[in-house]
Amino acid sequence: MRIVRIAPDMTDLPSAEQVGAKAANLARMAALGLPVPPAFVLPVSLCAATVAGEPKARKALEEGLGEGIAFLEERTGRRFGDGRQPLLVSVRSGAARSMPGMLETVLDVGCTRLATQGLIRMTGHPRFAWDCRRRFLESYGSVVLNIDPHGFDRAAAALAAAEGLPDALDLDGEALERLSETYQHFIEEADESVPDAPMEQVLAAAQAVYRSWMSPRAVAYRRIERLEHLAGTAVTVQAMVYGNRGLTSGAGVAFSRNPSTGDAAPMIDVLLSAQGEEVVSGSRTPLGEEVLRAAVPEAAAELRDVLARLERAFGDVQDVEFTVEDGRLFILQTRNAKRTPQAALRIAVALVEEGLITPHEALARLDDLDMDVLSETHLAETGDPAAYGTGASTGVACGRVAFSSETAQRMAGGGEPVILVRPDTSTADVTGFSVASGILTAVGGRTAHAALVARQMGKPSVVGCAALVMDEAGHVARIAGQEIHEGDWLALDGGTGAIYTGRFEIVTSRPEADLAQVAAWRTAAPVPACA
Template identity: 55%
Template sequence: MTIVRLGSGDGPQFEAEAIGAKAANLNRLMRLGVPVPPGFVLPIVMCGAVLAGDRGAKAQVTAALSEGIACLEQATGRRFGARRDPLLVSVRSGAARSMPGMLDTVLDVGATPAAVRGLVRATGNPRFAFDCRRRLLESYGETVLGLPRAAFAGRRDELLRSEGVPSEDDLDGEALERLAAAYEDVVARADAVVPDDPMAQLADAAMAVFRSWTGERAESYRALEGLGDLRGVAVTVQAMVFGNRSLRSGAGVAFSRDPSTGAPEPVIEMLFSAQGEDVVSGRRTPQSGEAFARALPEAATRLAALLARLERELADVQDVEFTVEDGTLWILQTRAAKRTPRAALRFAVDLVAAGVIDPAEALRRIGGIDAAALVRTRLVDAGPPVLCGIAASAGVAVGRAAFGPDRAVALAADGDPVVLVRPDTSPADVAGFAAAAGIVTAAGGRTAHAALVARQMAKPCVVGCAGLLVAPGEGRASFAGTVVRDGDFIAVDGDRGTVHLGRPEVVAERPAEFDEIARWRAGLHGAADGVVPVG
């Protein structure tokens, strides 16, 4: 078993079944000349050895990582964990099929105390350096050591209150250094250790990513999505690029077309001075593509051109994760976008019209979609919205409010439709997603993991509702001052980004795209048996 170096070739070792869809796509992007940070992959076969408990599996993983790090040091001119201009890396998961947010990631690996001093020397920016350190401690603590997120969040919130600021974005370098020290105390109080040896950090992070394959949320997701034939996860290690380095830096997610409605305009969301997990976690509400274009016009223009190119090259609508470091654009991932059934229908029609795919391929892509899911629905006499947010997944739903995933499952078992209402969502909520008819969150954007899963499951979803205050465990929430209790009926309009009280009527409308499908089927003389019925 050995590493696979991204961008170095093609063949079976570069296919998704060997190195995961994420790495396979990155390899293709690098060969197309797209700006991708250098990296390497521990293939899926290693996952099997780790999970089987093979003697010597960790030693084999460590040896492969040492080989890969040597390649990255050569490619970047930096040394892993060095005291001057250090190399830091990301450790990401990738199965043969996309499982958004269900497997683990560890960023800023190698941010040892010595490397933090090296970052300060190299950049003259202690705020950036200590931000990387506190991110590593939190990520490593949760993912590798299994410490609860709440332990870190409590110390963070305590510091924010003492500084009188709302978020980490408002902390200076000295305050972030104190936050990192507070996180080190969290680890020490748990009788745990974050190693000062960068290779030990890396090996532990890689083993944790492999083991996340058997985590509860990953297994639940595979069961829900019929992915039981997948054999494991690959580990992709890349040189870090830093969206938190400066005010001309940031991280975001972009779709080449709207994955909710199917509209042909790109959808871009970004957080400035942030790393990728800040965007996709859904714990913060990102800014729009328009804000990105105003602040960093050159990077925004290059991203728009890349979105159009990748859609043509890969013959499908793309979901792209990106980072901008001091104005330079880097692509971290691309994959076929998760989409609502309505968007899938429009994508098929528009891509045929653009000559990207032919009618037979379009019919194949929509062949597994239930025709009922393609019918457009809308609310009638819903009254004024009680909440307004971001339309993240199209369609409408009416159901009983549930303020946690377990409660959503219980209410749905009683036979009533349910709307899952959360402050934000995490991949651990996947059982609640499956039980719910619709999803509402106080934070997050259209590119958060929750929104991706909602679109894949064809659930109407509204996120970023600023007036929503959920009291966890209390069975109630404030909807812009109006109290909604567990089990009360509410309605979600995923087209308009609104939430309404009560049980308005839902009506259905036949999409115009059905006529185009009928023409394709007629032209193919019935060759597409089993595709979406028309009429």
């Protein structure tokens, strides 16, 4: 087995079938001279053997990881798990076709006890070092050891409460050191252990990422999206860059133009002093581009430039994950953005007008859209909203409330329109997304993986509704103080973020101007039939 090294001086670009779309695009960005941390890739071809537990797969993994880690050490000038200049890595998935949030990631791998002390020596920042350690234990524990992540959340919340703080994000370095020890004990109480040897950590993380190919949500997503022909996932191991180093650091997701409406302006979400999984997981509600501009104006301007360059290079709207470390921008991923059907039509017309693609290419991209039923929806005579969230996927929906994917499937099976109401945007709810008419969450952002999936499915979605409080155990929610039970009627507007209680009529209109342009393309340059 040969690993693929990703660095600016690479000449032969790998294919998505070989290393997955994520790594293939990473290689292309590196070749374009964009700020991409060095990485290496374990190929898709190793996935099936690893999932099956074949001994030869473990040997190939060990050899590939040894070679790849040496490459990263040479490129960064740091040593994996070192006590003075430690290298930490992320271990990420990537199939030949994008499967946002369906496969696993393990961050801060190599953050042993010794490496934690090394981070303190290297940066002079104990809080940052212990934050990396507790993040690693949580990531490794939940992904590799399959420990319920809510146990880590409860431990963090309990310590924050004991310290008189509203949130675990406010804990200082000494408290984070204690929290790390609590996490360690929690893992041991589950009869599991975290190796303190960095190569053992990265081996176990790579195996877990490969195994996530067969997770229930990944299997369900491939079935829903007709991707069952895919051969497996690759594993990308990349040098960590740290969005959690302070208030001139952060992580976020940016779209080169709005994938929900098709508007040309970029759409950027960011969390300061955070790592990327907090944004894409939907567990926190991110902030907008203005926060990034205020904290790190040079990086914010560079990000805008990168978005424009990537859209020109790929000829399509890009969905970009980025990290800012001490004011310096790094690009971790790009892919063609998932979009609503309405946005797909508007974007195709705009890209032709801007000269980025031809009418023939635009027609090919729109081939799966049913133009005869494409419409824009609006709620009629609603009155004042009960609350607002963030519109994540345009369109409107009205249906009966379901608090779980299982309930949503049962209600939809009985012919009822359903609004899936959840605490956060989680890709574990993909089966509920597929049958729901609309999706509402209390936290999360418009760039979370689950919001991407909702857009891809054409489901109206409102996220980050602070007025929504859920009591899952009691099967009740409150929106601005008003009780909502399963089966109650609820309506939402994915464009404005407005939420309404009750049942409302939905009216439709058609984007006639854009549809007329598509019809003109077909008349002027019909796609030739196959001989």
